[in-house]
Amino acid sequence: MILQDDFYLREDVLAISRELLGKVLITEIGGKRTSGIITETEAYAGVTDKASHAYGNRRTKRTETMYAEGGVAYVYLCYGIHHLFNVVTNKKDTPHAVLIRAVKPLEGEKKILSRRKRPGMTSDLCKGPGKVCQALGINLKHDQTPLNGKTIRIEERNIRVNENAIISTPRIGVDYAEEDAQLPYRFVWDK
């Protein structure tokens, strides 16, 4: 079952981050279907979150996507090399987002390996936000793509995630965020 707008439009970005664990992220790009089970996420809680691109209600051409109504992709380039895929949540003009940091390959394994230019499956094949995008073929063109369509979608497949198996930690690479760098907004499904 494809997740619908009501999932993304909720206020609580931490709850959404947590609930995205175990959901399946599917892309159909370049004529190939690939997918993975989401295993790691990070919440970015809008204009009061110093780690967020939207901190202080900053609006630019890049960050504008985060101000869209929940249920679309926010894709941007980091370090000039890596694409990072985020899920936009909350209502229009409330710039909440969830970064997808890792997935477990599910479908299209061969295609994922060729995109990743790796000979075989390893446990860290899609672990890391840049790797997730590379594996699933996501790039800047997919910014603002709806998450309930053919190109990109997220499905509930009744994969059971035990609450006890979810670990929360501070987010990665946000040292610049001062006191907000310590917030436990990263969620890892440690099966």
Added chain:
DNA sequence: CGGCCGATCCACT
């Protein structure tokens, strides 16, 4: 318009 820097990854060691 120039210069700096980042929500990273990989190849090496």
Added chain:
DNA sequence: GTGGATCGGCCGA
């Protein structure tokens, strides 16, 4: 565990 790759956005001039 370390350093190089590599580029769009932002800020200050």
